[in-house]
Amino acid sequence: MTSIPQMPKSWRLETKPHKFCPGCGHGLVLKALGEAIDELGIQDKVIFGCDIGCSLLAWDFFNVDTVQTHHGRTTPVVTGVKRANPDTICIAYMGDGGGYAIGSQHLVNAAARNERITAILVNNCNYAMTGGQMAPTTLPGMKTETSPYGRDIKEAGYPTQGPEMVAAITRDGSYVARGTIANLKQLKGYFKKALENQMAGNGFSFVEALASCPTNWRTNAKDTWNFVEKEMPKYFKVGEIKNPAEKEGE
Amino acid sequence: MADKPIQGEKRVFMTGNEVVAWAALAAQADIMYGYPITPQNEIMHYWTRMAPKFGKRFLQTEDELSAGFTTLGGVLAGRRAFTATAGPGNTLMQEPMSMAEMMRIPSVVVIQQRGGPSTATVIYSQQEVTMTAYGGNGEGFRIVYSTGTHQELFDYTIKAFNTAWKYRFPTFVLGDGYQAKMRESLTIYDPQDKGMEMVKTEAFIGKEPVNGIKEPNHIRNTYNTEEELFDVLAKYMEDYLKIAPEIVEYQEFDCDDADLVVVSHGVVSRAAKGAVQELRSEGYKVGYFRPITLRPFPAEQLRAVADKTKTLLLVESAYGQMAKLVKDAIFGSTVAIENLFKPGVGITSEEVVDKVKGLL
Numbered sequence: 001m002t003s004i005p006q007m008p009k010s011w012r013l014e015t016k017p018h019k020f021c022p023g024c025g026h027g028l029v030l031k032a033l034g035e036a037i038d039e040l041g042i043q044d045k046v047i048f049g050c051d052i053g054c055s056l057l058a059w060d061f062f063n064v065d066t067v068q069t070h071h072g073r074t075t076p077v078v079t080g081v082k083r084a085n086p087d088t089i090c091i092a093y094m095g096d097g098g099g100y101a102i103g104s105q106h107l108v109n110a111a112a113r114n115e116r117i118t119a120i121l122v123n124n125c126n127y128a129m130t131g132g133q134m135a136p137t138t139l140p141g142m143k144t145e146t147s148p149y150g151r152d153i154k155e156a157g158y159p160t161q162g163p164e165m166v167a168a169i170t171r172d173g174s175y176v177a178r179g180t181i182a183n184l185k186q187l188k189g190y191f192k193k194a195l196e197n198q199m200a201g202n203g204f205s206f207v208e209a210l211a212s213c214p215t216n217w218r219t220n221a222k223d224t225w226n227f228v229e230k231e232m233p234k235y236f237k238v239g240e241i242k243n244p245a246e247k248e249g250e
Numbered sequence: 251m252a253d254k255p256i257q258g259e260k261r262v263f264m265t266g267n268e269v270v271a272w273a274a275l276a277a278q279a280d281i282m283y284g285y286p287i288t289p290q291n292e293i294m295h296y297w298t299r300m301a302p303k304f305g306k307r308f309l310q311t312e313d314e315l316s317a318g319f320t321t322l323g324g325v326l327a328g329r330r331a332f333t334a335t336a337g338p339g340n341t342l343m344q345e346p347m348s349m350a351e352m353m354r355i356p357s358v359v360v361i362q363q364r365g366g367p368s369t370a371t372v373i374y375s376q377q378e379v380t381m382t383a384y385g386g387n388g389e390g391f392r393i394v395y396s397t398g399t400h401q402e403l404f405d406y407t408i409k410a411f412n413t414a415w416k417y418r419f420p421t422f423v424l425g426d427g428y429q430a431k432m433r434e435s436l437t438i439y440d441p442q443d444k445g446m447e448m449v450k451t452e453a454f455i456g457k458e459p460v461n462g463i464k465e466p467n468h469i470r471n472t473y474n475t476e477e478e479l480f481d482v483l484a485k486y487m488e489d490y491l492k493i494a495p496e497i498v499e500y501q502e503f504d505c506d507d508a509d510l511v512v513v514s515h516g517v518v519s520r521a522a523k524g525a526v527q528e529l530r531s532e533g534y535k536v537g538y539f540r541p542i543t544l545r546p547f548p549a550e551q552l553r554a555v556a557d558k559t560k561t562l563l564l565v566e567s568a569y570g571q572m573a574k575l576v577k578d579a580i581f582g583s584t585v586a587i588e589n590l591f592k593p594g595v596g597i598t599s600e601e602v603v604d605k606v607k608g609l610l
Binding site for chain 2: 012043044047052056059060062063064065066067068069070073076077078079080081082083084085087088105106108109
């Protein structure tokens with residue numbers, strides 16, 4: 001008997017195996033997202049927008065309507081879709097460079113306007129598609145192609161704490177969390193809540209997912225996992241930061 | 251909810267920005283996305299006052315990048331969506347419009363040109379011709395209407411939606427601050443009462459399932475290989491060249507026996523027209539040519555004029571942006587070329603008359 005690994009129903013099987021590097025965190029993030037879409041039964045209503053960077057490789061990943069946009073501009077594109085057709089369930093999928101650097105004004109203002117969209121940001125501490133440059137999320141002392149002696153916080157400042165920033169600028173109705181590929185069940189739960197929050201019309205939902213990049217980190221399997229599971233959460237605290245549903249239950 | 255914004259037709263006296271808002275309403279635009287910049291602000295002011303009465307929407311974005319990209323999102327959702335901008339805002343608008351070119355998204359943008367480069371002046375120029383026709387990292391797969399009167403602002407704003415949705419190329423209405431801010435008389439109307447049908451819109455994404463089955467659409471602007479991109483662009487070029495003759499618009503008069511033809515576009519063509527009429531009444535053999543579409547450009551028509559006359563006088567409120575389009579169009583012609591260039595400054599018919607008299 002052969003066993004076939006269970007893939008989410010919303011995945012597009014013709015494009016599997018996917019295009020990400022071996023060991024990349026995107027596949028796991030998208031598995032958790034696919035399962036969340038399946039469990040909510042919203043495949044026909046989802047608009048999946050993906051950014052430039054490694055996230056663009058997800059452009060044909062799901063059997064859902066998908067638009068691949070420009071670097072940093074996925075948030076406004078799906079905002080435009082949602083405003084024009086509020087019946088859709090819109091997801092903006094991006095990396096740390098797209099969300100916290102080139103598209104940070106869009107993230108900040110979509111959050112401030114409480115747009116009824118779900119932004120998912122994959123944090124792997126570097127610009128991976130372009131060859132491993134320093135990102136807003138590169139950890140202090142971490143070596144990249146543009147910080148070859150390690151990120152010097154005196155020169156480059158501290159890493160961006162995105163969910164904390166989004167939580168600080170949103171008011172009632174927003175859902176904010178940080179998950180990790182080291183805990184997929186929890187991550188899927190955050191995605192479900194973030195999507196449900198949009199479906200309820202409460203407001204902006206934002207989930208950052210800590211993810212691996214062995215290609216650019218130049219780490220073996222053990223060190224890769226250790227970095228994701230142990231090192232990243234020291235700076236990027238995993239957990240829910242804002243949950244309107246809990247507030248209602250108080 | 252109110253009925254149609256305009257019943258039948260109505261004679262009005264209003265500013266150009268107000269005209270654009272009325273035209274978008276008459277064209278059944280669904281949503282405007284915008285960011286404040288002079289001299290286009292009043293398009294938003296009028297739209298936000300009138301649109302909710304007709305179930306239309308507005309979103310004020312954080313910048314023109316966002317205004318452009320949200321507009322594209324609205325269009326992808328199958329809505330008649332538009333935005334308006336000017337100057338440095340037009341510069342930012344080029345990024346979303348390059349995506350519109352690559353993905354054949356029928357977006358509509360109204361540009362009210364102001365002085366440049368940089369922040370420059372807030373009122374007037376014709377210095378956004380090159381950027382509007384050929385901006386972004388692309389090939390200029392766009393349609394650009396250069397209007398000269400308030401009636402044209404109304405007519406071509408309505409037309410822009412139909413052109414965009416029929417041919418699926420981003421479409422621009424290129425006005426300027428003089429047109430935006432001045433008041434003049436025009437007739438506004440409901441296009442359907444005039445027998446004009448609005449081209450039906452269609453959702454690229456977010457379509458309802460058919461018989462319970464949803465066929466997802468995957469759209470992108472990134473390609474893996476050079477050949478893949480080349481094939482896409484070759485098809486776009488073929489499409490563009492094929493439809494160009496249907497889209498091209500221009501005006502000309504008194505060119506047949508003219509020793510000199512004045513070439514101008516937009517609001518400057520009003521001064522040129524007055525000048526040519528005055529010179530004719532004084533016996534000068536002068537003609538008038540005006541491209542209405544700057545992209546595609548009425549190249550054949552202008553070449554025919556260039557072949558008949560001795561001199562083309564190119565008049566524009568820029569240092570030769572229209573002139574580049576003209577020279578490209580008539581390449582190989584031996585006609586003499588003279589210029590009256592006043593970047594960022596208005597041009598009167600007296601100036602054109604004086605210039606022509608100095609040449610003939």
